Amino acid sequence: MAVLPIRIQGEPVLHAPAEPVTEFDEELRRLVADMYETMDAAPGVGLAGPQVGVNKRLFVFGWTDEDDVEHRGVAINPVLWIQPTPVGAADDEEEIEGCLSFPGERFPLRRSPAAILRAVDLDGKPFEIEAEGWLARIFQHEYDHLDGILYLDRLPRPFDKEWSKISKKRGWGVPGQAWQPGVDQLEG
Template sequence: MAVLPIRITGEPVLHSIAEDVVDFDAELTTLVEDMFETMEEAPGVGLAAPQVGVGLRLFVYNWVDDDEVLWRGVAINPELWLAPTPIGEPDDEDESEGCLSIPGERFALRRSPKVILRATDLNQKTFEINADGWLARIFQHEYDHLDGTLYADRLDHAQKKTVTKTIRKKGWGVPGQSWMPGEDDLEG
């Protein structure tokens, strides 16, 4: 297994629709193992293939809920159904999220409180998860990556201006930039 470089906003693969996985082979298994290792080293609770430069529709997740239940897996060619998103302003504390492709930044974003994820695992078995709370947020965030959407794209106008200035100030937003979990300190 290997830690992979995480692409930073501006890399074209992050802003493009990913392609369906068709080959369930050793190369896919290695990619998934490397993505888990990369996510854990970063650290993160989810990681989509486009974030490591691979334009395929898959993501990994690893999160422990309040009941100490471990949610860990890979979602290949996922489908996602969302409950209606509540109206109103997001709570800065409870609805703040970040992204490994915009490292070190966090913004409040209103998301659907409940989702249904249907996907395939590495053994080509279909599974379904009814998720709420943070697990629902993780699934929405990672699924967005597969459609070329970063969470910053969903922010309100004021927050979008702030993140755009931050991206420009750090020299991001152009192709060819990445960071290595465990080596680079981009959180500061």
């Protein structure tokens, strides 16, 4: 297994829809193992294929809830259904979100409180997870990556301007930017 470089906002693979996974082979198993290792090293709670430069519709997730229940898995070729997102401003503490492809920064973003994830696992076996709260947020965030959407693209004012300034200051927003978990020290 290996820790992979994580692409930063501006890398083209992050801003285009990903392609379906068609080969369920040893190469896919290695990629998923590397994605888990990368997510854990970052550390993060989710990581999508495009974030490691792989234009495929898959993501891994790993999060332990307040009852000490671990939610960990891989979603390949997922479909996501969400409840309507509540109207109003996001709570600055309860609805704060970050992204490994815009490391070191967090902004409030309103998301749907519940989601249903349908996908297949590494063996091509279908599964379904009904999620609420943070797990639903994780699924929405990672699923967005598969459609070429970063959470930054969803931020309302004034946060849309704030992240843009940060990106320019750090020289992000252009192709070729990545960071290596466990090696690079990023400001934030």
